[in-house]
Amino acid sequence: MTYVYFIRHAQSDKSFHGESERPLTKDGFYDCEKVSEALKDKGISHIISSPYTRAVQTVEPLAKTLALPIEIDGDLRERSAGKWHGDRFFDFVQKQWEDFDYRIEGGESLRQVQNRNIEALNRLLYKYEGETLALATHGTALSTIINYFFPKYGYNDFLKIADLMPFIVKMTFERDKKASGNENGIICTDIKDIFSVHKSY
Numbered sequence: 569m570t571y572v573y574f575i576r577h578a579q580s581d582k583s584f585h586g587e588s589e590r591p592l593t594k595d596g597f598y599d600c601e602k603v604s605e606a607l608k609d610k611g612i613s614h615i616i617s618s619p620y621t622r623a624v625q626t627v628e629p630l631a632k633t634l635a636l637p638i639e640i641d642g643d644l645r646e647r648s649a650g651k652w653h654g655d656r657f658f659d660f661v662q663k664q665w666e667d668f669d670y671r672i673e674g675g676e677s678l679r680q681v682q683n684r685n686i687e688a689l690n691r692l693l694y695k696y697e698g699e700t701l702a703l704a705t706h707g708t709a710l711s712t713i714i715n716y717f718f719p720k721y722g723y724n725d726f727l728k729i730a731d732l733m734p735f736i737v738k739m740t741f742e743r744d745k746k747a748s749g750n751e752n753g754i755i756c757t758d759i760k761d762i763f764s765v766h767k768s769y
Contacts (some may be wrong), residue, residue: 569742570693571700571759572609574710577734578765581620587646592625596733598687599765601736604629606763612636616694617704618644620665627704638704643688646706650675658727661708662699665723682712689713693741706727710737717756729764 580597589623592600607630615631616639617623628698635686649660650672664678671677685705692701707729714737715721729735740758755763 569740570612570697572693572739572741573610573612573702573762574702574713574737574739575603575607575626575694575702575704576668576707576710576729576733576737577618577622577626577704578603578734584668590634592598597625600626600629600733601761603627603736604633605651606736608633609703611700612702613699615702615704616693616708617691617698618646618706620645620706623704623706625700630702641688641692643684643762644703644709647678647681647708647712648674648676649728654675661726662723666683667725670728674684678708678712680712681709682716685709685713690754691740697743707733707735710735714759732764734763734765736761738762 575594578588578599580596581593582590586650603626612630612634613636615627615634615636618641619629619642624640624645627638660672668679668682669677671680689703692703707726711721711726713731714725717739736758738758739756741754741756744755
């Protein structure tokens with residue numbers, strides 16, 4: 569068995585418009601310490617993160633506590649919304665969940681996001697088979713990973729975690745050479761929500 573704690577980043581500062589550079593807020597930094605406290609005794613041997621600042625900052629206290637480096641994987645980054653503009657973002661999000669191939673200019677479809685995140689996850693599960701990992705990620709990216717293994721997970725489920733930052737899900741994986749739909753034979757046998765912080769903003 570390989571165990572992965574997927575950590576959705578803490579609250580980020582929306583006044584920063586650079587998607588990859590957006591840092592955490594003061595509350596976000598405070599909540600990172602809670603993440604560290606929740607995971608410090610889980611036997612984590614590797615910490616891997618999206619390259620985005622808010623994801624890396626979320627696991628920095630955990631990395632310090634466990635004296636582990638943070639490995640960066642660019643394929644774990646969040647979905648690019650492209651040239652979307654406006655104040656009806658969840659209309660756009662719903663359309664993407666209804667059509668996994670829907671995208672706008674310069675952006676990604678959920679299928680593209682899912683494919684690269686699952687490819688990255690498969691690499692990590694193969695490399696660190698039998699270990700326990702912490703993986704810093706994002707709301708949409710994490711949701712597409714869950715959907716890959718549990719296809720009934722959809723837009724309404726995504727809405728349930730929209731305000732949960734940070735949010736931790738534990739997933740259990742094993743290798744099954746007979747498994748279909750996954751070229752590496754990786755299947756998820758269990759998923760549990762283990763920690764969340766609700767923020768209204």
